[in-house]
Amino acid sequence: IALKKSIKNLDSYTHVRGESVYVDDINIRQGTFHAVVFDAPKAHGRIKHIDYSKAEALNGVERIFTYKDIPGKNEIGGIIPDEPLFAEHEVHFWGMPIALIVAESEFIARKARQLITIDIEELPVITTAKEAKAKGSFINAPRSFSLGDTEKAFKNCEYIFEGETFSNGQEHLYIETQGAYAEPQENGNIKVTSSTQGPTSVQKTIAQVLGVAMHKIEVDVTRLGGGFGGKEDQATPWAVMAALASFHLKQSVKIILNRHDDLRMTGKRHPYESTYKIGLSKDLKILAYQTEFLQNSGASADLSPAIAERTLFHATNSYYIPNVTTKVLSCKTNLPTNTAFRGFGGPQGMFVIESAIAKAAHEIGVSASQIQETNLLEENNTFSYGQIAKKVEAKNSWNSAKSIFNIEALEREIHSYNKTHINFKKGLALMPITFGISFTNTPMNHARALVHIYLDGSVGISTAAVEMGQGVNTKMMQIAADVFSIPIEKIKIETTNTTRVANTSPSAASSTADLNGKATLIACNALLERLKIVASEALETSKESIVLKDGFVYHNSEKPKLTWTDLINKAMLNRVALTENAHYATPDIHFDKSTEKGHPFAYHVYGTAIITTTVDCTRGTYEFDSVKIVHDYGKSMSEGIDLGQVEGALIQGIGWMTMEEIAYNDEGKLLSNALSTYKVPDIFSAPKRVEVIPLETDGHDLAILKSKAVGEPPLMYGIGAYFALQNAIKAFNPNYDLEFHAPMTPEKVLMSLYKNP
Ligand code: LUZ
Ligand code: MOS
Incomplete structure (x- = not known):
């Protein structure tokens, strides 16, 4: 049977009938208890006193668990052991779990939560990476990649530009919130159904916290209602809590976070504050590039070190730059521990190089696409981490996008539209992507x-x-x-x-x-x-x-x-x-952290997007008219599924860059704590037209049946949305002094339109 490439995602049949089973849909056993987390109402402080007595006395409350009930280690950290399951004497972020209330129903457990009083002696709160850096608050030692001799190369540059960028966090907004169901088995064994991307790390962490062998813990996953990285590490604590309660009570225990609790207690994409210095020759070759990335890691490490590393891997996106120095600092703050999110630090790195290029283009007076095109990666170029680029499709996808979608005609159309319209302006941007496929931590592959x-x-x-x-x-x-x-x-x-x-x-x-x-x-x-x-x-x-x-x-x-x-x-x-x-x-991959060189990726995925937008210059509102993409699927084995991944990732990327705005106040309290204050793209804000043309390539032998990985790379097409908006703003306000501060919300667009007019 030849591969049926037109196959549908077979889960769609049970999805549309409402028959797909998520954690909350499991038939629960008689006598099952329900659990709710009691969490810190301050971002940083010493716990002076907690009074559980009223909550414990409430009819239907079975027991309240704290760190004192942990038979093994109160430790759930992955890469670095720096994260307790429950706070002991200090709290480090607003929403940090302190206790687990177990009751006959979720309703009773929630009621009990309101009866707990806590006295906290407040300590200074750090919410931004810059503050953390100034105070020397870090997760681990900085990492740095380098290629060539940046310092020397800057001396030979015709143009040098420096600047700052900021990209905000992003809420995963998986439709299925975090949850788990623990059922005791005979001989003290426990079966846990978890909404996790990582069943083994759930199993391992439960064993560690309970102080039992891993074989006593069985973790089962049917499917998730979305993960996006938010359940790579952060599905674990809830599963551990359910298991802990089940271990003590010898009863089944279920925990499902409601949306408010999930938004407040879980980490998000890492915000980054970064500085760049870019140097170009007269003919627009980027000769030197230097950056410092400040990653807002939140209260503990989680996956931050690995995410920081991927920022360095993708710091030059699809470009060959012969002299590069990149550095990343994982800054410890009093925000919820930030975590994996589709792209895993790559998008944050790419936003900075695209900002640097936009800045250079603006100052020199050329279009950004001229600089982008001049510097696209070629066969046998070296990445800053030592891997030699092979089967490179950067130019191929770029040139194909330009010709298939007739870029000249598009540009002419936009030019004439902008000439004839005063209160509406259009902008266009090209966004090439190069994304490395493999866990950057080689042993995980x-x-x-x-x-x-x-x-x-x-x-x-x-x-x-x-x-x-x-x-x-x-x-x-x-x-x-x-x-x-x-x-x-x-x-x-x-x-x-x-x-x-x-x-x-x-x-x-x-x-x-x-x-x-x-x-x-x-x-x-x-x-x-x-x-x-x-x-x-x-x-x-x-x-x-x-x-x-x-x-x-x-x-x-x-x-x-x-x-x-x-x-x-x-x-x-x-x-x-x-x-x-x-x-x-995976064969052939390796990486040496002592030299920061190696061949970490099985292969790379390439592509180019052309994004156009129309801005209403009276209101600051905007629409994306079209996104036209030439994407390197290799030899797709499931064209519908892969197209769905490209469309979903693109829109998620556009959301991150334009409308999704996470806000904490200075005390570290999440303000965007509901879906009324946190907006993700819906059908009305999705681009009016999305076209994706597969790039004709051979695929790669390390890709399954030569069908290249498709989950994350297309998210980064969304970065182009920022620059398309910026170009529309420039068409209205030539005095606009470029800022690189994402997301570009309508408020920000409006301010930019009327800045220094
Ligand atoms: N998770 C991880 C990831 O542990 N290592 C990675 O390199 C990675 N890359 C992307 C997304 N998740
Ligand atoms: Mo991920 S960001 O869990 O691939």
Whole structure:
């Protein structure tokens, strides 16, 4: 069966019927308790006293758990052990968990929460990365990448520009909020259903907090209602809390954060304050580039060090710059611990280089696209981290976008529109992207698959992949269907479960389909080889002449000799193993942190977007007229799913750059704490037209069936939205002094339109 590239995400059938199961939909056991978190009402301070007595006395409250009830370690940090599950004597952010209230119902637990009183001696609050830097408040040591000799190169530059940029955080807004359900099993074992991207880290952390062996904890995931990185690390605490309560009470415990609690207690994309210095030659070659990124990490490390690292990896986006010095500081503040978010620090880095280019273009008096085009990455260029760029598609995607979408005509159209309109102005920007695929932490790049063929010929597959709407389960089915040449209906993807596939990396880094798909492919191919031997014996022919096609076994003729089910029956009678367990680890990748050089990425994904906008210059409001993209899918194995990823990521990127505005006050309290004050793009603010043309390329051998990773890269097309708006503002207000402070909200657009007129 040739791959059905037009396949739909198979989850869509249960989604539209409301039959898809999320944590909150599980049939709960009789006697299940419900839990609500009591959290810090101040961003920084010493806990003087907490009075739980009234809450404990409330009818229906079973028990309140604090750090004192932890039998193992009060520690949930991943990369650095600096994060308690429950605050002990100090609180470090507004929303930091202090206790877990367990009651007969969520309603009662919430009521009890209101009865708790707390006395906190307040300490100084840091909310910005700059303040943290000034006070020497850091998560870890700074990191720095360098290539060439930046200092010397600046001496030879015709133009040098310096400036500052800011990009704000971003709320994940997964539709399914954080949650978990813990059920006690016999012998003190616990099964936890979690809405997590990383079942193994949930399992490991529960074991650590409870002080038990990992094999006592089973973590199961059916699917997530969105993750976007927000559940790579931060699904863990809620699962640990449910497990802790279940451990003590010997009862099932369920916790589902409501939207308010989720918004207040969980971290977001990291805000970055950055400075840049860019140097260009007379013919617009970028000769030197220097940056310092201040990452607002929040109260503890979480994934911040890895995210900071990816900022450095993507600091030059799609450009070759021979002399680069980049530095990143992970700044410890009193905000909720910021975390993974689609792009993982890459977008933050790319926004700075695009800002530097926009600034240079403005000052020199050329268009930014001239500078972008002049510096696009070419084959065998070196990235600042030492990897040699291979199979580069930067120019190919750029030139294709320009010609396919007729950029000259678009530019002429905009020019004449702006000439004839006074109160409305249009702007256009091009946004090339280059994104590295692999976990930057090399040891994480592995996965396993467990494939059973049942005796009726149906197939069950378990992997480490977590389905979170991205369609990875459909891709796994396609792989098995392709290898066995059987219809997709014969294949089932099991839940992601730590007892079937152990020691897994999270579903993240756009790599889930590649890693788990390769493992599935290896397992299926091993079974196929075995089955071909069975067939060749049954048909008394050579193994090489056996072909499986469309559910039948053939050899040397058009007539099928056996059905797939006959073949499986014969294999059973011959006592041949119909189960295979396969392991895949990405070859060829390595990175040496002592030199900050290596070959960390299996491959890169490329593409170019052209974004156009119309600004209402009386109101500051805007629309995106169109986004036209040429994207490098490699050889897409599921065109609809991949297109969905591009569209979703693009709009999420535009939201980050233009309308999603996270606000904390100086005391560290989240102001944008509801969906009435935090706006994500809806159908009305989505671009009026989105066109995505696949770039014709060979794909890459390290991509599953040459179908390149698609989850994160297209988010960064959204960065172009900022610069399209800026160009429209410039058309109205030539005296506008460029600022690089995202998001570019309508308020900010309005102010910019009338600044120094
Ligand atoms: N998660 C992670 C990621 O742990 N390492 C990565 O390199 C990464 N990249 C993107 C998204 N999540
Ligand atoms: Mo992620 S930002 O969990 O790939």
